[in-house]
Amino acid sequence: MRIIYLSAECYPAAKVGGLADVVGSLPKYLNQLGHTCEVVIPKYDNQWIGSRKYETVHEGAFKMAEDEVEFSVLKMKENELGFPFYVIDIPGRLDRPGIYMDPLSGEGYWDELERFVSFQIAALEWIKDGEKDPDIIHCHDHHTGLVPFMLSKCNRYRSMSDIPTVLTVHNAEYHGVHELDNYKLLPAFNIDNVGLLDWDGRLNSLAAGLKTAWQTTTVSKNYMSELSENSNGLEMLFQQERQKSKGILNGIDTKVWDPASDELLEYNFSYRNxxxxxxxxxxxxxxxxxxxxxxxxxxxxxxxxxxxxxxxxxxxxxxxxxxxxxxxxxxxxxxxxxxxxxxxxxxxxxxxxxxxxxxxxxxxxxxxxxxxxxxxxxxxxxxxxxxxxxxxxxxxxxxxxxxxxxxxxxxxxxxxxxxxxxxxxxxxxxxxxxxxxxxxxxxxxxxxxxxxxxxxxxxFSWKRSAGEYIDMYKALTTK
Missing domain, CATH: 3.40.50.2000 (Glycogen Phosphorylase B;)
Incomplete structure (x- = not known):
């Protein structure tokens, strides 16, 4: 299977929390098991991303409301992460030092929605123009939560509407909430479907993803059960979508996190000593x-x-x-x-x-x-x-x-x-x-x-969890 991961973070390229660790390690294990898992994130202006060499694999442009947005997709030349790694470059939108916040002011970027909507549309434009569709598009948190909606409802992506989508909720405290009128940033769709973007009268990116993704997952079984009782206002929605929800416990990269070989330790040691x-x-x-x-x-x-x-x-x-x-x-x-x-x-x-x-x-x-x-x-x-x-x-x-x-x-x-x-x-x-x-x-x-x-x-390695993801992907592709 070919699985494309869309995410705002990926360790070590861009990290704020555990989302980055998952996206930076699970694909590696899936590839070792014979699948093709690729990761796509924004091209931030940080030291790690800036120090790598890339080749341009796609260039394009799209309309977002009144703006003409030009973008390029770059693939990292070295396979040092254990999976194909892509960054989407949108000058003026994504090429900033912070992922979510301006490191100089400590404040969130004023145009958060425009930044991540443009990233999601650019990713879909690239996938649409590819020679072959992926078997699965796996989205992570609200920053990519509009992808399942656009694939299933936007006229421009009708040809890809049969690609199964998975949305993993790493943290349901954050929803990506904005004024509902911002639906105009998205490619054209039947206005009768605007309710899929709406939660409590506002555009809610996480809610939209929960409603329209083929499958939703969370990062532990217990957290999945907790979300129906405590998810910052989405409790009823998690209850409604329970039939297509699954909790899969995260693993860790046991090669990165190995006290016997960890180069960041003063003294290496193993179980024996x-x-x-x-x-x-x-x-x-x-x-x-x-x-x-x-x-x-x-x-x-x-x-x-x-x-x-x-x-x-x-x-x-x-x-x-x-x-x-x-x-x-x-x-x-x-x-x-x-x-x-x-x-x-x-x-x-x-x-x-x-x-x-x-x-x-x-x-x-x-x-x-x-x-x-x-x-x-x-x-x-x-x-x-x-x-x-x-x-x-x-x-x-x-x-x-x-x-x-x-x-x-x-x-x-x-x-x-x-x-x-x-x-x-x-x-x-x-x-x-x-x-x-x-x-x-x-x-x-x-x-x-x-x-x-x-x-x-x-x-706590990814071996067990990777098998659960593969079983889930296979079930989706045979529906």
């Missing part, structure tokens, strides 16, 4: 942050935003550090400016026990996974979560709120064969209790060693 390797990396990490390596070290890596539970962290850290527990906290992330200020001040107040690096730093993230004893994920919403999988691959025990994909991937130590620390309620008391349990586990060296052995043997 896990205790020694963890200790060396912990000593290096704690030295970098001015912490005592003999204390349990708990880290948070991620965006400092509400959905990740980041607003709970300052009070949680203060409560624990002011108690009789001796513990190190390390934080790596960027997000809410007010949280930046609070966490920066805390680093000065708790020298030797807490430090924060308020930036995006991929190398440091790998070192934190390898050198920490625990990873903390107190998420309000977590569609799948990859950090807990990365952490366990590196022998770091997860402390997680049992929600979304965290519930699917972390089993509490109180259960038979359990290997993590979980808590149910999103509040200070529950999170602090989880940390106290983690410290008790750390002190019990025999049990802690047993958990370390268990988590490093868990298989």
């Amino acid at each position: 896990r205790k020694q390797g963890k200790r060396k990396n912990k000593e290096y990490l704690c030295k970098e942050f001015g912490l005592n390596p003999d204390l349990p070290t708990i880290s948070f890596i991620g965006r400092l935003v509400r959905e990740k539970g980041a607003d709970l962290l300052p009070d949680l850290f203060k409560q624990v550090l002011n108690s009789n527990l001796e513990v190190n906290f390390i934080l790596l992330g960027t997000g809410d400016p007010q949280l930046h200020q609070t966490l920066s001040a805390m680093a000065g107040d708790h020298v030797g026990y807490f430090d924060a690096t308020l930036e995006y730093n991929e190398q440091l993230a790998h070192q934190i996974y390898a050198g920490s004893d625990f990873i903390l994920m107190p998420s309000r919403v977590e569609p799948c979560g990859l950090n807990q999988m990365f952490a366990m691959r590196y022998g770091t025990v997860p402390i997680v709120r049992s929600v979304g994909g965290l519930k699917d991937t972390v089993q509490d130590i109180s259960e038979e064969n359990g290997y993590g620390i979980t808590f149910e309620n999103f509040n200070l008391e529950a999170a602090a209790d989880a940390i106290e349990r983690a410290v008790e586990l750390y002190k019990n060296s025999k049990e802690f060693s047993k958990v370390l052995s268990t988590i490093m043997k868990l298989d």
Whole structure:
């Protein structure tokens, strides 16, 4: 099968969150299984994309409302990602340093809808002019959610209306909502179908994709069930579309995330020398942050935003550090400016026990996974979560709120064969209790060693999930 992935992100070319990791790894595994999976993203003006060599494979133009939009499709010459990788260049629209936000102002781009509508139309124009249609077009989140609608309803793409479409919802908190009158940006369609774009009186790109895609998926089974109860206003729609919905747990790229060969680590280690390797990396990490390596070290890596539970962290850290527990906290992330200020001040107040690096730093993230004893994920919403999988691959025990994909991937130590620390309620008391349990586990060296052995043997690779995707694709192509 030939599958085209349309996405706003793809690691390592352009990354904000877990969407990039999925789009940058799943296609590689599908190709290894004998399929042809290609990835198409916008050509942003960033260092990674700008440093690669490309060949132009298509040039074209289309009308978008009153504008004549010229575009080109470029294919990366080297196959370093393990799959054909394309970028769509639309000067003045996509060629900006940020994916969703201007890095200079910290604000979202004013013409978000025009940017991503033009990307989606350009992708369809290229596919339409190709010699052979793909077997599947797989869209990701609201940034490509209008593709299923355009394929099925726009006059210009009638010849491709029988191409099955899949929409994967990585995060249903974001819908791509704009004034309904913006439907005029799309190629002509029967106005009777405008209701498919409408949700609560506005154009909702994610809702349009859910209504018109042949198949919808989410990135964990538990998250799929949660969306019918909590999806930022789309609960009824997720209930209505349940028959064509499926939860498939994300995997991780076990070649990129391998402590034995990870070039970003100070000390490589494997399952066989896990205790020694963890200790060396912990000593290096704690030295970098001015912490005592003999204390349990708990880290948070991620965006400092509400959905990740980041607003709970300052009070949680203060409560624990002011108690009789001796513990190190390390934080790596960027997000809410007010949280930046609070966490920066805390680093000065708790020298030797807490430090924060308020930036995006991929190398440091790998070192934190390898050198920490625990990873903390107190998420309000977590569609799948990859950090807990990365952490366990590196022998770091997860402390997680049992929600979304965290519930699917972390089993509490109180259960038979359990290997993590979980808590149910999103509040200070529950999170602090989880940390106290983690410290008790750390002190019990025999049990802690047993958990370390268990988590490093868990298989979170894409092998299982890739098979589920292939079965789904085959079912769609035989309908």
